[in-house]
Amino acid sequence: MSTTFQFFNPAVKVTITHGHLPHWDQANATYFITWRTADSIPRDIWLRWREGRDAWLLAHDINPTAKDWRFDLEMLDEVARDDFRQFALTLEKELDACHGDCILRDPAISRLVADALHHFDGTRYTLGDYVIMPNHVHLLVAGLPRQAMLKQVESWKKWTAIQINEALNRSGRFWQDESFDHLVRNEASFGKFRAYIAKNPVTARLKPHEFILWQRTSP
Template structure:
């Protein structure tokens, strides 16, 4: 991916107070922040099928610009990466809970899976500056090619050309 796909960074890099809480992993929260988030399929589950990946992508994009600004995302066979900014006082943990619980329930119902779909925890990181924003966006978009070097297209990846349009 060339760096011109993300010409401008969002205006979310700020000096607001950071709060920290911990489960198994530490979670930092900051008003107006952009986050890089990863969550994984439960170890007991087989890889996501193409139809399941399509469903997860649709779920990620459903509340775009209503609850969050989704800058980039990829649904891999066993994990998901997103680059997003919560908006309208929606908390990151609420967005993640909504995505994970809704997709898990629907994957069980529609595709007949049993048991936990996603691991309970997720990794999140506050994106600190434009360089990190570009690095994380490129990492997400290039993740399928890193896993499968021979890959030419991957339908379960998405990004916005110009993040400044989403202010």
């Protein structure tokens, strides 16, 4: 299946954006994207996590407040980049603890998200594996240039937030503004992300009706 997905080529120029997804862009590249509900991580945990992450970056001569800190991170060797992955794993562990209301545990609600992801699959983008957990989403996606990807991610979040709030007769922010993305560098990394997505519900000890897992089996 991975032959339908292209991976990061360090020899090809990348562009960097901030405040939206993806932070890293390369034409037709593949991304592992995570976004979460607004109440998914308690504030004190989030602040401690940011403090630890920023201290790591400073220790590696990277200014965490600089606009291009992700570029500096990518320039580190593979060992350092793998070490930095600990912060993503720590955050994902907190997500799997199911903080917050976990509204996406309701199959009717999580289906709204799944339907949005599939809507333009094969026309605007190539949808990879995804899992919709009680308070977050993990997704592999490819085939969009930068501006189209920016718009698509925001569209997914905006549309599903409207639909979910209407379904629950509620208002206010549903998704956390910040999302997280990883540019998939090679086929081995792609396989690891697929395995992580598949294992996530098991790690969180969810029952079959509490999540949606979709795995692409053909181009």
